[in-house]
Amino acid sequence: SQKIEQNSEALNIQEGKTATLTCNYTNYSPAYLQWYRQDPGRGPVFLLLIRENEKEKRKERLKVTFDTTLKQSLFHITASQPADSATYLCAPPGANNLFFGTGTRLTVIP
């Protein structure tokens, strides 16, 4: 069955450093993958979409890569700030919907 794994439940990083979050998928080949941010007590908010023919996508301090050979997407936040602290979810598509990973809780320490 299709499976989504985000490499760690929690990641702590010093302010100013680059945070790298990993999303691995198995048993299928998604045509695209979305990344969302979720703050406590709120619903997820869309950040970026990357398609299988795109190696990299950028938006301000965010960068997403998509390696269809490794079946992996990496999500980078450069020059991280305490305001970046949140849970980040990867979501490749399923038959009718998105499969959401369990998320990685990022804490940026001042």
Add this chain to the structure above:
Amino acid sequence: DAGVIQSPRHEVTEMGQEVTLRCKPISGHNSLFWYRQTMMRGLELLIYFNNNVPIDDSGMPEDRFSAKMPNASFSTLKIQPSEPRDSAVYFCASSAGGSNEQFFGPGTRLTVL
């Protein structure tokens, strides 16, 4: 647009009672999703509507759960009878379909005592 609207924001009820959660999607969106989120299981899709028609309800836990979408601007998720294990945050999301992003509502935090 006000975004996806959900009500109530919080619901506390006793086991055995009926619970109805409400959602108003973003105008013009043709896809609507109901999710449940818990610490243990993460974000799980319960049911997906396209153009008001249920397309995939394989995530609905059991017959106690039902969902309707009588028109393009309103959907309900009903749990009857409710059980303590139904305690979770329930999210409604809408999208323009396809690979378009999903817009989530603020969620309803349900506690069943």
